[in-house]
Amino acid sequence: MPGDNVTAVRSDLEEAALYFHKYPKPGKLEIQSTKPLGNQRDLALAYSPGVAAPCLEIRDDPDTAADYTGRANLVAVISNGTAVLGLGNIGPLASKPVMEGKAVLFKKFAGIDVFDIEIDAPEIDRMVDTIAALEPTFGGINLEDIKAPECFEVEERLKARMSIPVFHDDQHGTAIIVAAAVINALEFAGKNLPDVKIVTSGAGAAALACLNLLVSMGARIENIWVTDRHGVAHKGRVEEMDRWKDPYVKDTEARTLADVIPGADVFLGLSAAGALNPELLQHMAQKPLILALANPTPEIMPDVARAVRPDAMICTGRSDYPNQVNNVLCFPYIFRGALDCGARAINEEMKMAAVRAIAALAREEPSDVAARAYTGETPTFGPDFLIPSPFDPRLILRIAPAVAKAACDSGVASRPITDFPAYLDRLNRFVFRSGLVMKPVFSAAKTSTAKRVIYADGEEERVLRAAQVVLDEDIARPILIGRPHVVEVRLKRYGLRIRPGTDFELINPEDDPRYRNYVDLLIELTGRRGVTQEAARTIVRTDTTVIAALALRRGDADAMICGLEGRFERHLRHVSQIIGARPEVRDRDLSALSMLISTRGVVFLTDPYVTVDPTAEEIAEMAVLAAEEIRRFGIEPKAALVSHSNFGSRDSPSALKMRRAAEILRETAPELECDGEMHADSALSEALRQRIYPHSRLKGEANLLVFPNLDSANIALTMVKQMMDALHVGPILMGTNQPAHILTPSVTSRGIVNMTALAVVEAAQQRTEA
Numbered sequence: 141m142p143g144d145n146v147t148a149v150r151s152d153l154e155e156a157a158l159y160f161h162k163y164p165k166p167g168k169l170e171i172q173s174t175k176p177l178g179n180q181r182d183l184a185l186a187y188s189p190g191v192a193a194p195c196l197e198i199r200d201d202p203d204t205a206a207d208y209t210g211r212a213n214l215v216a217v218i219s220n221g222t223a224v225l226g227l228g229n230i231g232p233l234a235s236k237p238v239m240e241g242k243a244v245l246f247k248k249f250a251g252i253d254v255f256d257i258e259i260d261a262p263e264i265d266r267m268v269d270t271i272a273a274l275e276p277t278f279g280g281i282n283l284e285d286i287k288a289p290e291c292f293e294v295e296e297r298l299k300a301r302m303s304i305p306v307f308h309d310d311q312h313g314t315a316i317i318v319a320a321a322v323i324n325a326l327e328f329a330g331k332n333l334p335d336v337k338i339v340t341s342g343a344g345a346a347a348l349a350c351l352n353l354l355v356s357m358g359a360r361i362e363n364i365w366v367t368d369r370h371g372v373a374h375k376g377r378v379e380e381m382d383r384w385k386d387p388y389v390k391d392t393e394a395r396t397l398a399d400v401i402p403g404a405d406v407f408l409g410l411s412a413a414g415a416l417n418p419e420l421l422q423h424m425a426q427k428p429l430i431l432a433l434a435n436p437t438p439e440i441m442p443d444v445a446r447a448v449r450p451d452a453m454i455c456t457g458r459s460d461y462p463n464q465v466n467n468v469l470c471f472p473y474i475f476r477g478a479l480d481c482g483a484r485a486i487n488e489e490m491k492m493a494a495v496r497a498i499a500a501l502a503r504e505e506p507s508d509v510a511a512r513a514y515t516g517e518t519p520t521f522g523p524d525f526l527i528p529s530p531f532d533p534r535l536i537l538r539i540a541p542a543v544a545k546a547a548c549d550s551g552v553a554s555r556p557i558t559d560f561p562a563y564l565d566r567l568n569r570f571v572f573r574s575g576l577v578m579k580p581v582f583s584a585a586k587t588s589t590a591k592r593v594i595y596a597d598g599e600e601e602r603v604l605r606a607a608q609v610v611l612d613e614d615i616a617r618p619i620l621i622g623r624p625h626v627v628e629v630r631l632k633r634y635g636l637r638i639r640p641g642t643d644f645e646l647i648n649p650e651d652d653p654r655y656r657n658y659v660d661l662l663i664e665l666t667g668r669r670g671v672t673q674e675a676a677r678t679i680v681r682t683d684t685t686v687i688a689a690l691a692l693r694r695g696d697a698d699a700m701i702c703g704l705e706g707r708f709e710r711h712l713r714h715v716s717q718i719i720g721a722r723p724e725v726r727d728r729d730l731s732a733l734s735m736l737i738s739t740r741g742v743v744f745l746t747d748p749y750v751t752v753d754p755t756a757e758e759i760a761e762m763a764v765l766a767a768e769e770i771r772r773f774g775i776e777p778k779a780a781l782v783s784h785s786n787f788g789s790r791d792s793p794s795a796l797k798m799r800r801a802a803e804i805l806r807e808t809a810p811e812l813e814c815d816g817e818m819h820a821d822s823a824l825s826e827a828l829r830q831r832i833y834p835h836s837r838l839k840g841e842a843n844l845l846v847f848p849n850l851d852s853a854n855i856a857l858t859m860v861k862q863m864m865d866a867l868h869v870g871p872i873l874m875g876t877n878q879p880a881h882i883l884t885p886s887v888t889s890r891g892i893v894n895m896t897a898l899a900v901v902e903a904a905q906q907r908t909e910a
């Protein structure tokens with residue numbers, strides 16, 4: 141009955157996905173203007189009468205559309221809804237969430253703008269005519285979730301008619317990533333592509349394109365067996381046969397998947413949930429490769445497959461298991477490369493370049509920067525790491541240039557790239573501008589050996605929500621300080637699944653067995669500063685920041701997070717007294733670093749929270765500590781000592797202080813790319829800096845701004861944050877003897893998760909150094 145499924149019990153993930161899509165605004169994307177529209181003049185430029193000028197330029201020279209409109213960076217993700225994931229023919233309207241999803245992935249991973257277009261066109265002619273008519277709007281067409289065999293003819297005819305890349309993602313995006321996984325898996329298993337037996341479940345868009353690409357790479361047709369819902373594609377079969385399946389038809393008595401799977405080296409599932417019976421795996425060859433790629437539920441779940449074949453290499457299309465073989469690893473970057481050189485098509489050379497780049501990236505030794513980012517825990521090439529993770533920031537840096545180069549070499553680029561190092565530099569800047577900057581920290585946190593994070597504000601809704609996320613994501617093992625009855629009621633109220641005891645440890649400030657020890661430690665640490673026995677007892681009962689710091693100091697936790705309520709200075713006083721400073725900064729104040737992530741990029745600021753008026757020596761030290769912290773993100777620091785004076789233009793005390801700090805840094809930290817004193821705009825613009833002082837040691841854009849005092853740093857932080865709608869990660873407290881962070885009352889639950897990941901990475905690093 142229609143609507144029956146509405147009453148079906150939804151999983152937590154389904155509930156969360158519905159909420160995610162509905163709030164705070166329905167859907168996943170919106171249009172944003174890239175030009176100011178603040179006054180009459182702007183209106184006259186953007187719209188009538190000014191807009192006529194670019195219109196006429198484009199009329200006279202169509203190539204200038206790339207200069208005057210967003211077309212060269214705009215892709216259409218188009219579906220008719222006939223094969224949506226593995227959900228089948230659910231229609232164009234119901235496909236819209238998937239297409240919006242592809243659109244945001246294009247934007248996030250490769251900075252490409254997308255209009256998602258869902259068309260009511262089940263028939264080939266209508267689909268082709270509709271899509272071909274869109275050519276003036278777009279720089280490329282990404283066909284999505286259109287069923288076989290119609291998709292093959294649609295793509296063929298559009299490629300012939302259109303002069304922009306037309307790429308059916310489910311065919312070629314999938315084929316490229318499958319080919320990369322196959323290359324790497326076979327190397328690991330010690331097998332050769334021409335010799336391996338490949339059996340498919342599915343003979344649709346994705347499966348046939350994968351086979352065609354593997355054949356072009358050396359797989360032999362006689363070793364390939366294709367099955368679908370009607371069984372083996374065999375000679376004489378009439379059901380669901382077409383000219384695209386014909387090359388794989390076998391003259392055979394075999395009829396079912398069970399008949400053909402014995403001895404198979406590769407199972408390629410691009411069909412539907414549960415299509416592979418686990419028992420069949422027993423008959424596959426040694427070290428088989430199982431690609432169970434149906435979405436959202438694979439042909440077989442990895443743990444079920446692993447139980448039957450411990451020697452297997454297993455891949456799925458999902459993000460919650462190792463080896464995610466999903467076309468998201470390909471489509472953003474192949475289009476990035478194609479658009480950047482104005483490719484008129486995506487040809488075989490470009491596809492092969494993508495295959496090689498992806499396969500090579502999985503085996504690549506981590507670069508210095510990546511190794512730092514992953515704190516040496518980068519998964520290395522092997523059965524559980526056959527292909528890179530979708531969040532690897534190097535994907536765009538490897539795939540896009542390889543694809544663009546192949547386009548230029550094969551003659552399809554209308555704007556060939558001549559300076560590849562400069563192109564790579566541009567892509568690098570994109571990586572650091574996107575929120576991907578937090579990803580290496582999350583990866584490192586997941587593999588950290590020091591995961592116990594204690595939260596002073598354990599009754600707070602934001603902390604409870606963050607605790608749920610860090611547990612789900614395996615980032616940390618939370619210890620919450622809070623009264624059990626309060627925590628319990630709130631967990632229920634917010635619909636959170638985590639429970640004390642089983643999922644996290646709870647310290648009851650009113651009654652905890654460790655209370656005596658904590659009081660003794662506090663007296664020991666502060667006794668000489670006049671804290672009496674009675675005062676210590678009261679403090680430990682009432683101040684959760686003190687409890688968190690004492691727990692950390694005693695080794696009951698690896699890192700602490702506090703500061704959601706009350707004044708920063710109060711928390712800082714406790715942290716300073718109980719945790720203290722690292723030996724090398726013991727005679728100085730602690731300091732803080734903040735990261736701002738906006739659409740314009742990532743910038744770090746120090747010190748917006750702690751030291752009111754630091755000396756030149758303290759400023760130099762802060763810069764060194766901040767640089768160390770920034771390297772944790774896999775970013776090479778470029779520091780500017782900012783001032784109202786620009787390279788000696790003023791001689792006020794604070795200008796002299798910053799000049800002196802620059803001198804100290806030149807002597808004590810020559811490896812740090814750093815200069816000053818300078819204006820903030822000179823720091824952020826190489827062109828401006830060059831005009832004033834062409835010999836600066838700082839090249840490109842500074843990513844670390846070191847301020848002369850608390851006022852300037854804090855005002856800059858809050859102003860930029862507000863005006864740029866930037867995400868604040870921090871404050872990151874620097875110089876403490878153990879990882880301890882004092883957040884601010886305005887921090888969001890997402891901010892707490894970010895700081896937790898960072899604290900866990902710091903704790904792991906300290907443990908390694910100890």
Ligand SMILES: NC(=O)C1=CN([C@@H]2O[C@H](COP(=O)(O)OP(=O)(O)OC[C@H]3O[C@@H](n4cnc5c(N)ncnc54)[C@H](OP(=O)(O)O)[C@@H]3O)[C@@H](O)[C@H]2O)C=CC1
Pocket residue numbers: 222223224225226227285286287288309310311314341342343344345346347367368369370380409410411412413415433434435436456457465466467468
């Ligand atoms: N991981 C990834 O990156 C990708 C995964 N996919 C997944 O692959 C699957 C197929 O997508 P696509 O090729 O675009 O769709 P198509 O509709 O073009 O093809 C589906 C194929 O699967 C077959 N099939 C369906 N159900 C079964 C079953 N129970 N047993 C055996 N065969 C079956 C169909 O056979 P018949 O014709 O007899 O119905 C058809 O051959 C989907 O689950 C999709 O999510 C697709 C692209 C990328």
Ligand SMILES: CC(=O)C(=O)O
Pocket residue numbers: 224225226285309310434435457466467468
């Ligand atoms: C990943 C994808 O494109 C699909 O499952 O259809």
Ligand SMILES: [Mg+2]
Pocket residue numbers: 225284285309310
């Ligand atoms: Mg798809």
